[in-house]
Amino acid sequence: MIYRLPAALGASLTGLACLLAGCSARTDVSLTGNTPARFSHVWLTTQEIWVNASATAGPDDSGWRKFPLSTPGTVDLVGQNGGTLGSIVTGLNIEPGTYAQVRVIPVDSSATLTASAHTAGASFNAEADFVDSGGTTHQLPLEMLNPEKGIGIATSLRVPVGNVGAAVSASTAGIGTGTSTGTDASFVNASGSSPFATTTTSTGTTTVTAGSLTPTTTTTSGTATLGTTSTTTTGTGTTRTTPPPNEFAIAINGSTDLVQFSFSGASGIMLSSHATAFDLTRVGAISGTLTLTNLSSSTANSGLPAIEASAEVLSPDGSRHVVVSSTPVHADGTFMLYPLAAGSGSNSPDDYDVVIHGPGIATIIIKGVQVFQASATATTTVPSATTQGTTGVNGTATNATTTSTTSGTSSPSTTITPVSLGTLIPRAATSYSANLTRPTTPLPAGAAVSFYQTLQGKGEAPYVIETAAIDPFNQNLATAQSLSTGTVDSGTWSSSGASIPVVSAAPAEGAGGYIVATTAASFADGVLTTKLPATTATAAVTVPALPAMQFASGVTQGSVSATVTVASTANYDHGELLLTHDGTLVASTPIDAVIKAGGNVILSAVPAATPAAVYYVAVRAWNSGTGTVHRQSVAGALDMTSSSTGAVELTLN
Numbered sequence: 044m045i046y047r048l049p050a051a052l053g054a055s056l057t058g059l060a061c062l063l064a065g066c067s068a069r070t071d072v073s074l075t076g077n078t079p080a081r082f083s084h085v086w087l088t089t090q091e092i093w094v095n096a097s098a099t100a101g102p103d104d105s106g107w108r109k110f111p112l113s114t115p116g117t118v119d120l121v122g123q124n125g126g127t128l129g130s131i132v133t134g135l136n137i138e139p140g141t142y143a144q145v146r147v148i149p150v151d152s153s154a155t156l157t158a159s160a161h162t163a164g165a166s167f168n169a170e171a172d173f174v175d176s177g178g179t180t181h182q183l184p185l186e187m188l189n190p191e192k193g194i195g196i197a198t199s200l201r202v203p204v205g206n207v208g209a210a211v212s213a214s215t216a217g218i219g220t221g222t223s224t225g226t227d228a229s230f231v232n233a234s235g236s237s238p239f240a241t242t243t244t245s246t247g248t249t250t251v252t253a254g255s256l257t258p259t260t261t262t263t264s265g266t267a268t269l270g271t272t273s274t275t276t277t278g279t280g281t282t283r284t285t286p287p288p289n290e291f292a293i294a295i296n297g298s299t300d301l302v303q304f305s306f307s308g309a310s311g312i313m314l315s316s317h318a319t320a321f322d323l324t325r326v327g328a329i330s331g332t333l334t335l336t337n338l339s340s341s342t343a344n345s346g347l348p349a350i351e352a353s354a355e356v357l358s359p360d361g362s363r364h365v366v367v368s369s370t371p372v373h374a375d376g377t378f379m380l381y382p383l384a385a386g387s388g389s390n391s392p393d394d395y396d397v398v399i400h401g402p403g404i405a406t407i408i409i410k411g412v413q414v415f416q417a418s419a420t421a422t423t424t425v426p427s428a429t430t431q432g433t434t435g436v437n438g439t440a441t442n443a444t445t446t447s448t449t450s451g452t453s454s455p456s457t458t459i460t461p462v463s464l465g466t467l468i469p470r471a472a473t474s475y476s477a478n479l480t481r482p483t484t485p486l487p488a489g490a491a492v493s494f495y496q497t498l499q500g501k502g503e504a505p506y507v508i509e510t511a512a513i514d515p516f517n518q519n520l521a522t523a524q525s526l527s528t529g530t531v532d533s534g535t536w537s538s539s540g541a542s543i544p545v546v547s548a549a550p551a552e553g554a555g556g557y558i559v560a561t562t563a564a565s566f567a568d569g570v571l572t573t574k575l576p577a578t579t580a581t582a583a584v585t586v587p588a589l590p591a592m593q594f595a596s597g598v599t600q601g602s603v604s605a606t607v608t609v610a611s612t613a614n615y616d617h618g619e620l621l622l623t624h625d626g627t628l629v630a631s632t633p634i635d636a637v638i639k640a641g642g643n644v645i646l647s648a649v650p651a652a653t654p655a656a657v658y659y660v661a662v663r664a665w666n667s668g669t670g671t672v673h674r675q676s677v678a679g680a681l682d683m684t685s686s687s688t689g690a691v692e693l694t695l696n
Contacts, residue, residue, distance in 0.1 A: 604688070
């Protein structure tokens with residue numbers, strides 16, 4: 044999933060006027076996402092967007108610039124797969140500056156259904172509809188983790204101010220009609236410079252009425268030191284081609300962040316965000332087409348084939364590849380990986396290996412795909428415009444303010460020229476399903492498990508073939524992972540659109556064999572020692588118990604003591620205490636033993652003594668007999684940035 048913030052930077056004030064009146068840049072917010080093919084709908088409704096210049100500010104800290112939406116926006120992520128953008132809101136006025144965090148405030152699934160969610164066809168403000176491996180259809184509320192605190196994303200979003208003096212520098216002496224031609228340098232690129240000045244021509248009538256001067260004081264050059272001049276300009280409008288605006292994207296991978304779980308025989312799903320961010324002026328894309336005639340014609344719940352394409356890079360330690368972006372393949376076989384970080388010059392592309400995978404397909408790995416920044420332009424047409432404001436004589440503004448109103452149409456268009464893999468012909472493969480053995484030492488609640496294969500050859504590192512979030516309450520996969528038994532096709536990219544010869548060979552683990560390891564925020568990547576042997580069988584298998592994960596360097600092991608009080612009206616027999624950070628699940632523990640009479644529970648293996656160790660607490664309780672589910676957030680932050688222990692008290696209503 045991606046929240047997109049393109050900052051249109053055509054500012055209309057001089058630098059002095061910006062300081063006095065407060066500049067802002069119009070910002071649009073859109074959403075896109077990667078959702079696995081088994082989902083038919085994943086609706087999200089957003090009610091606020093926040094930004095903050097501090098990288099360490101928590102949601103309760105100061106410095107947030109908050110933008111409540113006049114009308115919450117609802118987007119179905121399934122309809123926004125493959126880089127398609129669904130608009131949430133347009134025209135947020137964000138002040139120029141550099142922002143280290145963006146926070147998205149969703150509307151909780153339990154809240155009254157918003158008009159936008161109703162119009163979209165959702166039953167909940169946040170909802171996930173999917174078919175499980177047994178063929179059962181589920182229409183479930185998508186549970187948020189402390190939704191009132193939002194989904195926090197670390198980033199570096201720069202909203203610059205350009206050279207805007209030209210916008211108010213025209214002479215205002217006299218009354219008359221005519222044509223004026225000038226250079227508008229108010230549009231800037233991402234570095235803050237403005238090499239993209241354009242020529243604007245307007246025709247219309249200018250009327251100038253002298254204002255009240257008290258005292259009437261002018262210099263001999265005609266500059267008004269004290270006083271005002273009212274100016275009204277009506278023009279026929281212009282068409283202007285400008286450089287691309289600053290754009291910002293937040294990416295959430297539904298393959299790992301849509302977390303399925305089971306409780307008392309029922310199914311649930313939550314959003315546990317591990318968001319990443321992109322400046323869309325510095326990104327590129329990879330596209331390709333699969334010929335699907337060799338594969339089964341069956342499709343998943345969404346109508347898409349159960350095939351994904353993933354862009355991968357080497358991990359910092361070089362031990363394995365990691366996924367940076369994934370997208371489903373469409374019914375016509377096309378796919379696009381967007382956005383991808385990209386180099387800006389011909390000598391500095393970013394390199395990716397593309398892995399095309401799914402249960403019914405022999406995996407394809409294309410190495411060394413070079414991605415450059417996408418070219419982009421934006422065209423704005425303004426049929427008519429009215430500008431009102433205050434200037435000095437001869438266009439010099441002193442202690443002046445300007446406001447402007449523009450009527451017309453704005454039609455931005457960004458031209459994305461993706462690197463093409465051309466057309467690939469995949470081979471069919473059989474598959475088997477794999478699930479986890481409950482480990483002796485529990486995995487972190489927010490962990491994901493990945494299944495790796497390694498190409499034959501010296502110096503090759505394992506690739507992620509499939510990955511999924513664990514069920515945090517049961518320490519397994521709520522839906523068993525399907526794995527291809529086939530050999531692997533691999534080739535090397537040479538140039539965009541060129542044919543890529545591939546060779547078929549068993550991976551180093553053997554055809555149908557995999558290495559299994561875990562990943563989790565604040566933990567070192569799991570060791571690559573657990574293996575599934577090569578097989579051509581289709582029977583389900585169980586992964587041996589995965590080893591305990593170790594904390595990442597610089598992270599201290601901590602614990603949280605929770606005192607639970609149960610209200611007399613509460614009637615639950617099961618529950619889970621959840622520890623969250625920026626909308627991500629960090630740790631959980633059952634509270635079944637204290638859910639009737641109250642008592643203490645301990646959350647162990649909590650990452651502590653790092654700037655990210657600011658947590659919020661939530662509880663999920665249910666009655667297995669009636670099916671009643673209760674979710675409740677605990678007020679106040681739990682700050683463990685400088686401590687290895689924490690304590691919290693909560694009353695379960």
